Amino acid sequence: MFKFYTIPSEDIIDKLIGEEATIKLSSAFNLNDPYELKFNLDIDPLAEGHEKEYYKNNPGSSVQDFEDWKKHATEHDGYTWYAEQQQRNSVAQTIALCSFTDKNDNNLMWSHYTNNHKGICIEYKPELFEYLKTQKGYLVFWKVNYSDEPPIVKGLDDVNQKVEKLMFNKQSEWKYESEHRIVFLSDKDTEFIPIERKFIKAIYIGSRADTDIDKKILSVCNNTDIEVYYGITLGKTYKVHFEKYKNGTIYSRAFWR
Template structure:
């Protein structure tokens, strides 16, 4: 699996692939899609189970309080929307997540996630995902399901069932990303999970990556099992292709201005 990175400075390479290698997990509210964790709540206030759930959540309330809630939920269309936001916030504030992708030759991915081909893409060994499973707070790993409408969840569904549906569903427009997502339980805005370098298989350098960053990558990967490749835009097609680094070899990586 692969992960794309923008690299604003060469010093960051040590944190991505050096002895201090780590992977960033972020709150869903920090991601670029404002529709993250969106879903449609299906709620029937007259269902008997809602009465049980209401008094479980409000043990000091009276029957009159419950009937007032029930009447409000039936008459006000905005109630379901408000309840959705409460659930969404509760889930969003209790997890961090990290995204990977199946391939590394998507021009769109290089453009969107590496600051227009000036960053890098790292390939990880499959064993990395087994490592994630051993972490405290591990929630799940799964491929994103792409759909034209948000998932529907029942108002009486358990929170973990709701979370599983909404954390692994995104709008169909994103299907080119072929995303696999890792979820951790966390109240932090951002988590940096340190990993061993043995999980890093290769680094792919963008065709516009600055020379100081390229130099630092080669230094960090020297005397390691991490392979280095250059993104090549030259050739007879639009496809992003790669050439493995070899000492003393020059690479025509991109068009010049």
């Protein structure tokens, strides 16, 4: 699996691939898609099970309270919309995630997530995800589904069903990302999970990365098993390809360098 990173300064390189390497989790509120976690709620107040669920979520309520809720949910068109936003916000405030992809040669990904090919892409070994599944707060690791319409969430879906539908569905326009997500319970905007460097297989340096970034990565990866590759955008095709670093070799990566 691969993950793209913008590198605003050399310090972040140590945090990502140094001796005390980490994986960054971000709150669902901080994701770049304004339609993130969007869904369509299907509530049938008369369906069997709603009464039990109502009292579970509203302890101390009376039978009349439940009847009032049924009437309100049935007769007010805005109720479903309000309930959707309430549940969407509730999930977003308690969930953090980290996104990966199964390919590293997509030009759009390099442009969008590495500051126009100036950042890096890290390849992680499969063992990383087995390790992350043992960490506190882990919920689920799954591939994102892409569709033209938001998923339908039933009023009586349990928490796990709701999280899976909200967290693993995106618009079809994002399909090029081929995204996989690992999701944790967290109320923080940003959180870093320590990992061992043995889980890092390779680093791919963007074709427009600054020379200082190159040197820092080579220094950090020196005397480790982490392979280093340069992204090459010169040639006869639009496809990004990679050449493994070899000491003493000069890599012509982008025509404006």
